[in-house]
Amino acid sequence: MLHSTIEPSADHHPIWSDDAFSSNGVRSLAAYSPLFREGDPATHFYEVLDGCVRAFKIFPDGRRQIVSFAFAGDIVGFGHGDHYRFDCDTIAATRLRAIHKSSLLRAMHDRPDLGEKLLEIAADEVTNMRDLSILLCRKTAVERIASFLLSMTKRNEAAASDGRRSLPMCRADIADFLGLTIETVSRTLTKLRALRVIDLPDRAGFVVRDMHRLQLLAQCDDNTGH
Amino acid sequence: MLHSTIEPSADHHPIWSDDAFSSNGVRSLAAYSPLFREGDPATHFYEVLDGCVRAFKIFPDGRRQIVSFAFAGDIVGFGHGDHYRFDCDTIAATRLRAIHKSSLLRAMHDRPDLGEKLLEIAADEVTNMRDLSILLCRKTAVERIASFLLSMTKRNEAAASDGRRSLPMCRADIADFLGLTIETVSRTLTKLRALRVIDLPDRAGFVVRDMHRLQLLAQCDDNTGH
DNA sequence: CGATCACTTGATCGGTTTCAAGGTCGGTGG
DNA sequence: CCACCGACCTTGAAACCGATCAAGTGATCG
Numbered sequence: 001m002l003h004s005t006i007e008p009s010a011d012h013h014p015i016w017s018d019d020a021f022s023s024n025g026v027r028s029l030a031a032y033s034p035l036f037r038e039g040d041p042a043t044h045f046y047e048v049l050d051g052c053v054r055a056f057k058i059f060p061d062g063r064r065q066i067v068s069f070a071f072a073g074d075i076v077g078f079g080h081g082d083h084y085r086f087d088c089d090t091i092a093a094t095r096l097r098a099i100h101k102s103s104l105l106r107a108m109h110d111r112p113d114l115g116e117k118l119l120e121i122a123a124d125e126v127t128n129m130r131d132l133s134i135l136l137c138r139k140t141a142v143e144r145i146a147s148f149l150l151s152m153t154k155r156n157e158a159a160a161s162d163g164r165r166s167l168p169m170c171r172a173d174i175a176d177f178l179g180l181t182i183e184t185v186s187r188t189l190t191k192l193r194a195l196r197v198i199d200l201p202d203r204a205g206f207v208v209r210d211m212h213r214l215q216l217l218a219q220c221d222d223n224t225g226h
Numbered sequence: 227m228l229h230s231t232i233e234p235s236a237d238h239h240p241i242w243s244d245d246a247f248s249s250n251g252v253r254s255l256a257a258y259s260p261l262f263r264e265g266d267p268a269t270h271f272y273e274v275l276d277g278c279v280r281a282f283k284i285f286p287d288g289r290r291q292i293v294s295f296a297f298a299g300d301i302v303g304f305g306h307g308d309h310y311r312f313d314c315d316t317i318a319a320t321r322l323r324a325i326h327k328s329s330l331l332r333a334m335h336d337r338p339d340l341g342e343k344l345l346e347i348a349a350d351e352v353t354n355m356r357d358l359s360i361l362l363c364r365k366t367a368v369e370r371i372a373s374f375l376l377s378m379t380k381r382n383e384a385a386a387s388d389g390r391r392s393l394p395m396c397r398a399d400i401a402d403f404l405g406l407t408i409e410t411v412s413r414t415l416t417k418l419r420a421l422r423v424i425d426l427p428d429r430a431g432f433v434v435r436d437m438h439r440l441q442l443l444a445q446c447d448d449n450t451g452h
Numbered sequence: 453c454g455a456t457c458a459c460t461t462g463a464t465c466g467g468t469t470t471c472a473a474g475g476t477c478g479g480t481g482g
Numbered sequence: 483c484c485a486c487c488g489a490c491c492t493t494g495a496a497a498c499c500g501a502t503c504a505a506g507t508g509a510t511c512g
Contacts, residue, residue: 057360061445065363067356079352108341115334115341122348126305129355130293134283136362137291137405171491179363181469186492219287397459410500412460
């Protein structure tokens with residue numbers, strides 16, 4: 001799950017448009033379709049074209065940690081070895097482009113710039129994971145929720161004219177991402193609404209009413225969404 | 227902080243022994259010497275030859291998160307952009323080899339295999355960060371401490387003849403790594419000793435007495451230390 | 453031998469979890 | 483068209499775990 005977008009540059013082909021992994025790799029999936037499961041051979045990267053994807057790990061005792069959400073422009077499947085190290089799902093109708101890992105690695109031999117690009121992506125992935133660690137070590141529920149909402153506003157840049165932003169994942173997904181329970185997520189969102197920091201027009205959306213205070217509540221100057 | 231070791235291969239030069247960053251880059255540092263600070267230009271990677279290094283981030287409110295510990299064979303400084311994104315210290319007398327980032331990237335253009343190696347290292351880094359996230363989302367103090375001790379046994383392979391393993395970092399460092407307080411770390415270690423799962427012969431060491439139960443307490447089959 | 457530092461242990465407090473209802477919305481079938 | 487149902491979410495009350503505050507122990511070093 002990378003926040004960095006692969007942008008075509010003017011002087012050569014867009015990175016992902018080589019013949020080996022051209023647009024015929026595009027797939028459309030309904031909500032809650034699996035991309036891959038933990039233990040599957042790690043053969044592909046996936047570029048999310050639109051929709052939303054979650055990556056998660058399920059523990060023997062049933063607990064679940066969502067490791068990341070991926071939106072349009074993000075890439076999933078990086079940072080695994082030969083086999084995927086966790087599960088990956090869509091959480092809404094999603095279009096994505098499958099990219100053969102092996103052909104990409106082969107291509108790297110001819111085009112060192114591609115290697116640098118991939119390293120950059122890797123660095124972003126590391127940053128995201130570090131941000132998540134920091135978010136999980138942050139103590140209070142308010143800080144976690146505020147940080148999460150902040151990162152959502154940064155990543156889904158487009159807000160509707162009324163300021164509404166989409167929150168495509170359910171409360172359980174937010175809870176399992178932030179290391180909280182559903183109830184605490186709900187209570188904390190309600191609290192932020194009571195504080196006039198956000199509005200909750202419906203289940204799957206939110207509006208930032210006081211960005212400055214939201215940032216204060218998120219506390220740390222840096223992180224999530226980089 | 228990478229757990230992957232750079233091993234010389236038989237058919238060509240060891241990756242790090244090119245002229246540009248040969249053994250003259252080796253430095254010896256006393257305990258608690260800074261390697262770099264957040265915001266410094268990210269000019270070097272560092273390969274830890276022996277000793278131990280910690281990478282951490284300090285927040286405006288004084289809270290600190292230790293992002294990783296690096297031991298002999300690990301590499302620090304990867305996964306930052308142009309500027310380091312957190313601080314890095316030694317926690318014991320440590321020898322390390324400084325590697326110029328720019329010359330390494332230049333070298334990558336001539337030697338694609340080097341690029342692959344670096345990608346592999348990046349993937350490991352991502353894995354480590356993900357493992358940390360998972361560790362921090364684990365709920366109980368016992369699970370966190372058990373996982374931490376387990377990863378220490380996996381990474382510092384050599385145990386003394388009596389089974390003693392080194393625990394070079396102080397309680398405060400363990401606490402800030404696991405998202406706990408010093409007191410809870412101490413109490414939990416005491417508890418594990420009472421349960422006959424470990425021994426604590428001295429401050430800076432531990433012995434695993436019942437590896438099976440330690441693994442059970444750590445719960446998740448996977449992760450930390452990979 | 454006293455000081456200091458790191459760690460341990462104890463008691464209380466508070467925030468999150470847990471357990472338990474109650475509410476809202478969309479869909480389905482009568 | 484409306485009543486019902488189920489999924490998802492919200493809200494409430496009590497329990498619990500780790501944080502906090504506070505003291506005490508033990509080693510090391512001058």
